[in-house]
Amino acid sequence: MTYIIGLNAYHGDASACIIKDGQIVAAAEEERFLRIKHWAGFPAKSIQFCLDKAGVSLSDISVIAINSNPRANIFRKITHTIQNRVHWDLISDRLRNRNARMSLRKSLELHFPDHKFTGNIKNIEHHIAHLSSAFHLSPYENASIVSVDGFGDFASGCWGIGSGNEITVERQVHYPHSLGAFYQAITQFIGFPNYGDEYKVMGLAPYGEPIYLDKMREIVLLQEDGSYRLNLKYFIYHRQKIAYEWENGSPSVGKLYSDDMVDLLGEAREKSEELSKFHKDIAASAQAMFEVALFHLLNKIFEQHGSENLCLAGGCGNNSVANGKIRRNTSFKNIYIAASAGDAGGAIGAAHQVFYSENPRDPQAAHMPHAYLGPSFSNQNISDLLKLRATDLGSDMFEIKKVESLDQLVKLTAPEIAKGNVIGWFQGAMEWGPRALGNRSILGDPRRSDMKDILNKKIKRRESFRPFAPSILRERVSDWFEEDDDVPFMMKVFQFKKERRYEIPAVCHADGSGRLQTVYRETNERYYALIEEFESMTGVPILLNTSFNENEPVVCKPEEALNCFLRTKMDVVVMNDFFIRRL
Numbered sequence: 001m002t003y004i005i006g007l008n009a010y011h012g013d014a015s016a017c018i019i020k021d022g023q024i025v026a027a028a029e030e031e032r033f034l035r036i037k038h039w040a041g042f043p044a045k046s047i048q049f050c051l052d053k054a055g056v057s058l059s060d061i062s063v064i065a066i067n068s069n070p071r072a073n074i075f076r077k078i079t080h081t082i083q084n085r086v087h088w089d090l091i092s093d094r095l096r097n098r099n100a101r102m103s104l105r106k107s108l109e110l111h112f113p114d115h116k117f118t119g120n121i122k123n124i125e126h127h128i129a130h131l132s133s134a135f136h137l138s139p140y141e142n143a144s145i146v147s148v149d150g151f152g153d154f155a156s157g158c159w160g161i162g163s164g165n166e167i168t169v170e171r172q173v174h175y176p177h178s179l180g181a182f183y184q185a186i187t188q189f190i191g192f193p194n195y196g197d198e199y200k201v202m203g204l205a206p207y208g209e210p211i212y213l214d215k216m217r218e219i220v221l222l223q224e225d226g227s228y229r230l231n232l233k234y235f236i237y238h239r240q241k242i243a244y245e246w247e248n249g250s251p252s253v254g255k256l257y258s259d260d261m262v263d264l265l266g267e268a269r270e271k272s273e274e275l276s277k278f279h280k281d282i283a284a285s286a287q288a289m290f291e292v293a294l295f296h297l298l299n300k301i302f303e304q305h306g307s308e309n310l311c312l313a314g315g316c317g318n319n320s321v322a323n324g325k326i327r328r329n330t331s332f333k334n335i336y337i338a339a340s341a342g343d344a345g346g347a348i349g350a351a352h353q354v355f356y357s358e359n360p361r362d363p364q365a366a367h368m369p370h371a372y373l374g375p376s377f378s379n380q381n382i383s384d385l386l387k388l389r390a391t392d393l394g395s396d397m398f399e400i401k402k403v404e405s406l407d408q409l410v411k412l413t414a415p416e417i418a419k420g421n422v423i424g425w426f427q428g429a430m431e432w433g434p435r436a437l438g439n440r441s442i443l444g445d446p447r448r449s450d451m452k453d454i455l456n457k458k459i460k461r462r463e464s465f466r467p468f469a470p471s472i473l474r475e476r477v478s479d480w481f482e483e484d485d486d487v488p489f490m491m492k493v494f495q496f497k498k499e500r501r502y503e504i505p506a507v508c509h510a511d512g513s514g515r516l517q518t519v520y521r522e523t524n525e526r527y528y529a530l531i532e533e534f535e536s537m538t539g540v541p542i543l544l545n546t547s548f549n550e551n552e553p554v555v556c557k558p559e560e561a562l563n564c565f566l567r568t569k570m571d572v573v574v575m576n577d578f579f580i581r582r583l
Helices: 044-054 074-084 088-101 104-111 126-135 179-189 198-207 213-219 259-265 277-305 343-356 379-388 406-418 451-460 474-480 525-538 558-567
Strands: 003-008 015-020 023-029 063-066 120-123 142-152 155-163 166-174 220-222 228-230 309-313 334-337 398-402 423-426 440-444 469-473 492-495 513-519 542-547 572-575 578-582
Touching: 003 044, 003 343, 015 044, 015 343, 023 044, 023 343, 044 104, 063 104, 063 343, 126 142, 126 155, 126 166, 126 309, 126 334, 126 343, 142 179, 142 277, 142 343, 155 179, 155 277, 179 198, 179 228, 179 259, 179 277, 198 277, 213 220, 213 259, 213 277, 220 277, 228 277, 379 398, 379 558, 379 578, 406 423, 406 525, 406 572, 406 578, 423 558, 440 451, 451 542, 469 474, 469 525, 474 513, 513 525, 525 542, 558 572
Parallel strands: 003 063, 063 120, 142 309, 309 334, 423 572, 469 513
Antiparallel strands: 003 015, 015 023, 142 155, 155 166, 220 228, 398 578, 423 440, 440 542, 469 542, 492 513, 572 578
């Protein structure tokens, strides 16, 4: 047996996974254990969870693979530094980060003093890890493979061909040019400064019009070979030091754009300033520019390869709006996007790249059908918690039932959803990746036009323009959406059929779209049964699904779920076979 640990470490969304003979045993992000969004650093708790789940110790691990190789593109780094007279502060920051990444053995010794690691450490180039996380876990024997993100190992984009177990890189876009940096800069410009806020721009874009697309074309310059460059006068990150915080906490990035961007577009929004039509139009224009650049690249790649299969990864692979339009704007027919397209997913990619560099690959066996790879808890765990918290759960305020069957559970829960109540749904193994997929979810009735307001008032307290997602039975997708496809990881946005939109206003966005999750009986029997029961009651095979949290990482443990339930105005929480309702 061969055990390999994969890591995304010393960077935002730190994570770990473990694979056994090429099969994923466990995977988790460090933020879920430390309760700090996008936590950056060494993922010690994630590693420990993976070891525990696999029932092994560090001494049993053959290889630890990390999704970064400081030596990648080294000559380009040196040349860029000399030619552009880069400020010494910027160079010293990069060197400190490089040294941190090269101290993996020291980190292991520090966090696991009683466990000896005698295996090999392998550095996998950042974008190779991204490509592996998509292709090696896809169902395709051959595919075009594309990674697009901010930056990693001095590159922002990478593409080529996946065949069998081999990844062949044909082209890269190197620092300082980056579609991810462009999108992040616009995100900051619109007044969303936090690391990972790009999804807010996606949510805001449908409320605006892309009237500034011509100006965006002055920022992002499309190349004849399908690649892209940035007009660097609109950015500052490449020529002077900006604030980067990556160590042992929530990551943050200083302002990326220059005063020239303000001159081009207008005044940037302050975080507390009300969103105006101008800001919505900027969001729409930036999203449109991103899509133009992505489809330009993908069409050129299709011309070269001719394959109808595409595997997409990198942080920009989280742009589910663009992903849902690929089939309509390119000749690709089959598009696989991993459950965690961003940097966390590099942990899985690094591990699989190591494994498949020495082993053959059977696409059917390698394919990752679900993302339920995190911690799970027994009914006994939950029973013990409820006894411990008995004072908080008095019988005059709460009804607590333990059911004896799945049928009884869904027959209790589905009517609560149909009544307009908000349900915390805590089941099985925690999801891997940024999306709640029916095991750590808050659920609502998609038919209620006021459900968004109810959720924001009772629990989420987030911007009103942000959409909520529809989870739908896989067999019903073609009845409700204009596209029919597998979307198990909620990584694509499709248009609802026009005649259906009025039926599910809570999950239909301003432009008639929904970021769907297709639900399968084979991979999540409980969630499937709940949606099926809701359909039998209402005729709608869809539930509103949002992550089980309140301005924090998605809950991991039963106590976190219970705490979230108690401090908010959630109506019901269902934890495994325990049904708890407010009276």
